[in-house]
Amino acid sequence: MGKNGASCAATLVERMSGFTGLLALPSKHAEHAADTVIKYFNALPEMMRASLAWDQASEMAHYAKVTLATAMPVYFADPHSPWQRPSNENTNRLYREYLPKGTKIPDHQPYLTAIAGEINNRPRRRLGYLTPTEAFHPATGRRTPCCFHALTPPWTT
Known part of the structure; x- marks a missing residue:
């Protein structure tokens, strides 16, 4: 959520590689959030959409x-239980370096995609100092360089 709840974005994280997406939401309304998430996930390879774990927010x-x-089940974490979604909570912390609390979250998707690209290209110790982009290969699931270095939602191009 951005300043005064006037802007918002969705963070989506693939658990194994840490590959992440940051989606501009036109509003916090559930219908807008659902439509944006549907467009994003339907553009991804099937292996990247096994399930979705969400918090208890109204979105x-x-x-x-x-x-x-x-065709993807949605699971909900228990209320006030961020430890049930640790990958997402860690990713939110990384995004806060770019979008500190109390600032307006831009609704310009290419800007948010650029932020996600920078985070996806940071080496991670848990991945043997590979980046999430290098760690995730959609065809094999192995740790090889990936073609998703700048995964842009298709409706923004």
């Missing part, structure tokens, strides 16, 4: 719509 009130449109 996912239309989770059934997401499940039907993506």
Whole structure:
């Protein structure tokens, strides 16, 4: 959430590689969040959309719509239990370096995609100092260089 709750974005993280996406949401309304998440996930390779773990926020009130449109089950963490989504919480911390609390989150998707690209190209100790981009290969699932270095949601190009 941005300053005064006037702007928001969704953070999506692939758990094994840490590959991440940052999506501009037009509003916090559940319908807008569901539509944005559906567009993003339907553009990804099938192996990257096995399931979605979400917190208890009202933005996912239309989770059934997401499940039907993506054939991907949605799971919810228990209320006030961020340890059930550690990859996402860590990624949110990384995004806060670019978008500190109390600032307006831009709704310009290419800008948010550039931030995600920088985070996806940071080496991680847990990956043997590979970047998430290098660690994730959609065809094999092995740690090899990946073609997703700048995964841009298709509706922004």
